[in-house]
Amino acid sequence: MLVAILVAAGMVSLAVGARELSPGEVWHGLFAAPDSDRRLTEIRLIVQTVRVPRTVLAIVAGIALGVGGALFQGYTRNPIADTGLLGVNSGASFAVVSAIAVFGFSRPFQYVWFAFLGAAVAGVVVFGLASIGRGAGNPLTLALAGQGVTVFLAAMTTAVALSDQKSLNALRFWNAGSVAGIGFDVIWPVTAFIAVGLVLALTTLPTVNLLNLGEDVARGLGVNIALSRTVGIAAVTLLAGAATAACGPIAFLGLMVAHVARYLTGPDYRWLVPYAGLLGAVVLLVCDIVGRLVVRPGELDAGVLVALLGAPFFAGLVWLGKFKNA
Amino acid sequence: MNGTDVKPSVAPGLRLGGVSFVWRPWLVLVTLLLAAVTFLVFCLSIGVGDFPIGLPRVLATILGRGEQVDEFVIMDLRMPRALAGVVVGIALGVSGAITQSVARNPLASPDILGITGGAGATAVFLVTASGGTAAAIVDSVGVSAAALVGGLGTGLLVYFLAWRRGIDGFRLILIGISVSAVTEAITTWLLATADIRDVARSQAWLVGSLDNRSWSEVQVALWGTLVLLAVVACVSFQFKPMHLGDDVAAGLGVRHSAVRAALLLCAVLLAGVAVSAAGPVPFVALVAPQAAMRLTRSPTPPIPASGVVGALLLTGSDLLARTALPVGLPVGVVTAAIGGPFLVHLLVRANRR
Numbered sequence: 282m283l284v285a286i287l288v289a290a291g292m293v294s295l296a297v298g299a300r301e302l303s304p305g306e307v308w309h310g311l312f313a314a315p316d317s318d319r320r321l322t323e324i325r326l327i328v329q330t331v332r333v334p335r336t337v338l339a340i341v342a343g344i345a346l347g348v349g350g351a352l353f354q355g356y357t358r359n360p361i362a363d364t365g366l367l368g369v370n371s372g373a374s375f376a377v378v379s380a381i382a383v384f385g386f387s388r389p390f391q392y393v394w395f396a397f398l399g400a401a402v403a404g405v406v407v408f409g410l411a412s413i414g415r416g417a418g419n420p421l422t423l424a425l426a427g428q429g430v431t432v433f434l435a436a437m438t439t440a441v442a443l444s445d446q447k448s449l450n451a452l453r454f455w456n457a458g459s460v461a462g463i464g465f466d467v468i469w470p471v472t473a474f475i476a477v478g479l480v481l482a483l484t485t486l487p488t489v490n491l492l493n494l495g496e497d498v499a500r501g502l503g504v505n506i507a508l509s510r511t512v513g514i515a516a517v518t519l520l521a522g523a524a525t526a527a528c529g530p531i532a533f534l535g536l537m538v539a540h541v542a543r544y545l546t547g548p549d550y551r552w553l554v555p556y557a558g559l560l561g562a563v564v565l566l567v568c569d570i571v572g573r574l575v576v577r578p579g580e581l582d583a584g585v586l587v588a589l590l591g592a593p594f595f596a597g598l599v600w601l602g603k604f605k606n607a
Numbered sequence: 608m609n610g611t612d613v614k615p616s617v618a619p620g621l622r623l624g625g626v627s628f629v630w631r632p633w634l635v636l637v638t639l640l641l642a643a644v645t646f647l648v649f650c651l652s653i654g655v656g657d658f659p660i661g662l663p664r665v666l667a668t669i670l671g672r673g674e675q676v677d678e679f680v681i682m683d684l685r686m687p688r689a690l691a692g693v694v695v696g697i698a699l700g701v702s703g704a705i706t707q708s709v710a711r712n713p714l715a716s717p718d719i720l721g722i723t724g725g726a727g728a729t730a731v732f733l734v735t736a737s738g739g740t741a742a743a744i745v746d747s748v749g750v751s752a753a754a755l756v757g758g759l760g761t762g763l764l765v766y767f768l769a770w771r772r773g774i775d776g777f778r779l780i781l782i783g784i785s786v787s788a789v790t791e792a793i794t795t796w797l798l799a800t801a802d803i804r805d806v807a808r809s810q811a812w813l814v815g816s817l818d819n820r821s822w823s824e825v826q827v828a829l830w831g832t833l834v835l836l837a838v839v840a841c842v843s844f845q846f847k848p849m850h851l852g853d854d855v856a857a858g859l860g861v862r863h864s865a866v867r868a869a870l871l872l873c874a875v876l877l878a879g880v881a882v883s884a885a886g887p888v889p890f891v892a893l894v895a896p897q898a899a900m901r902l903t904r905s906p907t908p909p910i911p912a913s914g915v916v917g918a919l920l921l922t923g924s925d926l927l928a929r930t931a932l933p934v935g936l937p938v939g940v941v942t943a944a945i946g947g948p949f950l951v952h953l954l955v956r957a958n959r960r
Binding site for chain 2: 435437
């Protein structure tokens with residue numbers, strides 16, 4: 282069912298944009314051999330260099346963020362965990378702006394690695410802070426920690442950006458969280474990282490279930506807690522870092538789909554996490570499509586739209602009392 | 608709590624009409640000491656600049672016995688900035704102390720109640736929007752005032768969204784975070800679509816700065832803060848029992864929802880005044896109450912001391928930003944550099960407990 286929706290959304294995503302294409306034209310653009318007809322060549326160009334990369338990226342990044350969010354919630358046993366809320370995004374922003382200012386990069390495939398590095402460092406720091414001692418169970422502490430780290434990094438980012446206008450200019454586009462304008466030169470390596478992260482994530486799912494019974498019970502059942510935590514951190518960082526590196530900061534997606542997935546599947550993480558991944562892909566893709574339609578001929582970045590959708594969702598969960606004060 | 612007290616419960620009381628205070632010499636001493644240090648930094652900050660003025664001459668001028676040149680440089684050029692630092696610092700410190708007490712969480716700060724985000728989004732919108740109503744608003748009331756309105760509006764929105772048979776600190780913070788995220792998303796989008804020169808201008812606004820303050824702006828902030836502090840002083844004697852939880856407070860005769868609403872409103876307004884005068888200076892409201900608590904050895908964030916520490920922190924950071932850093936970076940960068948590590952320290956402590 283979800284797969285079908287995803288495929289349908291993918292098709293729509295190929296067709297919709299500043300220049301509308303009919304299904305036949307999309308088909309042609311995807312599979313026809315290069316020919317001399319100018320109109321058809323143009324369509325081929327649009328489909329293969331613009332629409333296909335951004336659709337693929339939206340799906341891959343959506344899966345990564347969805348799985349990452351669900352896994353993060355599983356490991357911290359904290360319903361509020363989300364890579365965007367917890368400073369991973371701002372770590373990546375800071376790294377990007379520093380890299381541009383110091384090395385004078387101008388193309389995404391150059392600074393994408395720094396984004397990855399920044400996301401990874403920030404992720405490990407926040408995850409570490411969140412899981413020391415008994416604070417791990419308290420959603421509020423974690424949320425405030427993430428908020429604090431975000432504010433700190435944002436101020437540092439501004440400091441760099443203010444002293445270097447070129448990096449400011451690059452940053453503001455990257456910061457909006459968009460799946461557009463990224464070529465396959467970035468997508469392939471990012472997808473490779475995400476694939477590794479997904480494999481790690483899937484192997485740990487049964488352990489996550491046990492961890493959710495409580496640390497002592499899990500240890501009693503023979504789980505190596507330190508090892509599984511490390512693998513979990515690695516998986517979440519790979520997934521979130523790679524997705525953030527490619528698309529820029531996208532907040533709330535992981536949080537949102539993890540909760541919807543929990544509603545659909547129940548608390549078993551072996552089902553919950555894959556569902557969250559598929560849902561993440563659908564939501565990100567749909568947000569990207571809607572973003573192309575609402576302010577034509579301009580575009581509303583997917584990241585902005587996800588936040589506009591996700592924040593009220595989050596507020597609703599709070600209001601319904603879904604987050605218990607531990 | 609004074610460490611030398613064997614029985615803190617019999618600390619001497621002080622009764623004035625219907626109001627009684629617990630007399631804590633250590634608290635008063637530390638607060639006065641901090642105030643003195645703040646005044647010193649304030650004078651130093653006035654003396655530093657392209658035309659350096661020594662400390663004795665600054666003091667003489669402030670007391671009205673300075674030379675004419677000094678008088679012009681100090682009173683017309685440097686005083687607004689220095690005074691803005693003190694006023695904004697006090698407002699943020701007090702606002703933070705109230706927020707942390709109401710939320711009963713040392714990590715809460717008025718930033719997350721939506722004021723900062725709302726004010727930021729409004730300011731960016733006005734700076735980047737070209738022509739039309741936006742330009743008219745900027746011309747008539749100025750960006751600061753409009754941002755203040757935007758911030759207060761967002762603060763009220765958070766408050767009403769979090770209302771469900773009363774206000775609960777936990778829900779308030781989470782709702783505040785989600786509303787802040789929406790305003791951040793809007794700001795990001797505005798920045799991405801705007802002209803690069805406007806982006807640089809609004810970026811400076813987004814991190815908090817004391818540059819180019821005029822007397823008129825400072826006066827608004829000064830009077831606003833004074834009035835609000837008076838209100839806080841009137842309400843705050845009902846304040847202490849609230850740390851013990853709603854039920855205990857009610858049992859002690861505190862009308863807790865009314866007091867909490869009044870105090871939160873004051874905190875929001877104080878933060879709004881501060882934001883309109885200096886932009887969203889990060890972490891002052893978070894750090895000042897916690898630092899004041901440790902310095903005064905008080906079990907809860909002490910309100911007057913928090914204000915003084917806030918003023919000291921902001922004035923000192925501004926001095927540091929102008930003297931130690933190479934380019935003209937705004938003061939918000941310095942306070943963030945101080946606040947970030949402090950936050951980590953708080954978190955580690957909170958988790959160890």
